[in-house]
Amino acid sequence: MQTDTERNFKDKLYEQFARIGKSLSNPHRLEILELLAEGERCVEDIAEITGTTIANTSQHLGVLRASRMVEIRRIGNNINYRLADENVFYLLQSLRALGETRLAEIDRITRDYLEDRASLRAVTASELADELVNGNVILLDVRTVEEFQEEHIQGALSMPMETIENNLYNLPKSREIVAYCRGPYCVLSDHVVAYLNTQGYSARRLSDGYPEWKWRGFPVEIGGKRLDA
Amino acid sequence: MQTDTERNFKDKLYEQFARIGKSLSNPHRLEILELLAEGERCVEDIAEITGTTIANTSQHLGVLRASRMVEIRRIGNNINYRLADENVFYLLQSLRALGETRLAEIDRITRDYLEDRASLRAVTASELADELVNGNVILLDVRTVEEFQEEHIQGALSMPMETIENNLYNLPKSREIVAYCRGPYCVLSDHVVAYLNTQGYSARRLSDGYPEWKWRGFPVEIGGKRLDA
DNA sequence: CAACTATTTTAGAAAATAATTGAATAGGTT
DNA sequence: AACCTATTCAATTATTTTCTAAAATAGTTG
Structure with missing residues (x-):
């Protein structure tokens, strides 16, 4: 045969x-x-x-x-x-998708660590891209300043997690806020979004973080240079 | 940190x-x-x-x-x-995509084995799905009869590779023909498509074979039962 | 060119994996 | 219930992987 x-x-x-x-x-x-x-x-x-x-x-x-x-x-x-x-990146995403759906252990481990993520609203990369065009959303990069300077989503404000409290006066409650951080297993934006919600803001997290945005070809700035999709 | x-x-x-x-x-x-x-x-x-x-x-x-x-x-x-x-399946596809784009060895190995594939026209699963709805295409399953009976694309004719020659009279030259087989590294449909083209038919191969069609949720028949997307 | 720095290589020990063989088992079948 | 058959398990050997510490290297900087 x-x-x-x-x-x-x-x-x-x-x-x-x-x-x-x-x-x-x-x-x-x-x-x-x-x-x-x-x-x-x-x-x-x-x-x-x-x-x-x-x-x-x-x-x-x-x-x-x-x-x-x-x-x-x-x-x-x-x-x-x-x-x-x-x-x-796509291969990594497939691996992650499979692991998250099939391995109960992963579900348990992430649930333990990302305790309150389930209660936070999330927005996907393409949804955010649309909203940014309409211009009614403030986008916060809550990673470190160094990471922001290295590269970030075009139009984002650098707002490292620990600086949020002192910068509330800069954030109008009239606008929607989206926060993002490193990737799907980073909790920085979770904390920020949870905090902002307690302060009367309407805040959401970017669902898979910066890598997803970048590798899907949405506009970023790398080392000060704009790179469009 | x-x-x-x-x-x-x-x-x-x-x-x-x-x-x-x-x-x-x-x-x-x-x-x-x-x-x-x-x-x-x-x-x-x-x-x-x-x-x-x-x-x-x-x-x-x-x-x-x-x-x-x-x-x-x-x-x-x-x-x-x-x-x-x-x-x-999606993970396997990502792995295949990465290997085919990044590993020169894979390119060389497949080129050697799938000699004349480059000269054959291919159709993707979703393109074929559209064409089948319009009804102007004959779809040939060129795997073995046993494999066909196990499961196959809805609407396909079982036409094992070695039976083609004796069945040409059943195939009107007025219609487009698409042949499919096991997967991207199976050569059965390559041979059939090449042969049909020499006989004056307009034939194409389904690009990734049966698995792609099936796992993308296009309609199949498994063990005689119809399963729609 | 010499010195320095970041990275790679080497070698060796411990652990994990793969293939082989033959025995054991779990299920259906008679 | 006894028997069969397809599959799994267990034990062994060979191979591969991982990690550490030390030595080597390549490239940059002074």
Whole structure:
């Protein structure tokens, strides 16, 4: 029923696809990929953020590079890693979608940590894009100033979480507010939205955070430069 | 900057996602998943088609079951395995898309094997769905009769590859023909389409085969029963 | 060019995974 | 109930992966 050439073809083919699968088989590498979905980072930063040693991080990055999922760029003394293209992000999203629907453990873990997210209203990237055009929404980037300067959604205001309280006078209650942060597992915008709601604002969170916005091709500013879809 | 709870959360979270990643890290398991995307199969069949032993196949299926990517159903003496839901298929598609765009090796391997595919016209699942409604297209299922009986696209004619020649008189040249087979790496429809074109027909192949059609929710018949989108 | 810095490589130990074989089991079938 | 059959389990061996610490490297900066 099956020819040798066909078997040989499939063996070689799936061996190649498994290179990508192997890259996805380690928790650290998944965390690195998710981190890089936010923007490029140097090895040292990746190591610190993910709580591993530099040597170990370097090895994981090597694996990711061998499977062509990430690319590098030298900046001064640093080597910055970034996702190779939008297909990598889409793959991560599919993985996340599957995990969230099929693995009860993930549901339990996120529920424990993202306690009150269920009570907060969310807006998807494309919904927000529409609302921004109409112009009746204030968009808050609640990550750190450094992250904002690195890159952010076009038209967003930098408002790191801890600065909110002192800046309420800048926020008119007449307008809708949307807050965003790093990604789907970041709680910064949850806190801000919950707080603003207690203060009488109508606030929502961007559902999947900055990476989703960026990789779907919605307009961003990177290093001060505007990049449109 | 990072709290213990946050690190602990991320460690537990990515450990779970890595369960799925690990499932994707072995070539045999990828081939099994792709096979199951066509429809459910018992262990013995999976082993034979993928060219491995039953015990080995059983172990790989065990891994896939532990990560909730496949489910089982007992039929008589057999245990049939199937994809757990459409998210598994979408993940496979993302993996395929990434591999095909980023890994030069995959391009080379598929080009060698699918020699003349580039010269054949293809039609996507949603395009075909539209054309079928308009009714001016003949749809040929060129897989085996057994596979057709198991499940097929609603409205398709069973026309196993080796029966084409003797059935040309049944195919009016006035109508467009579309042929489909197992999946993106199956060559059956390539051969049929190429042959029909030499015989003066206007024939195209369904771009990603039966699995794409099925999991995107287009109408199929499974075991003689119609299932609409 | 020398010194420095960020990153990669190497080597080695521990842990995890994969394939093989043969025995065990759970279900249906007779 | 005894029997069959398809599948799983268990034990073993070979291979691969992960991590650490130390050494090496490449590229930038002074």
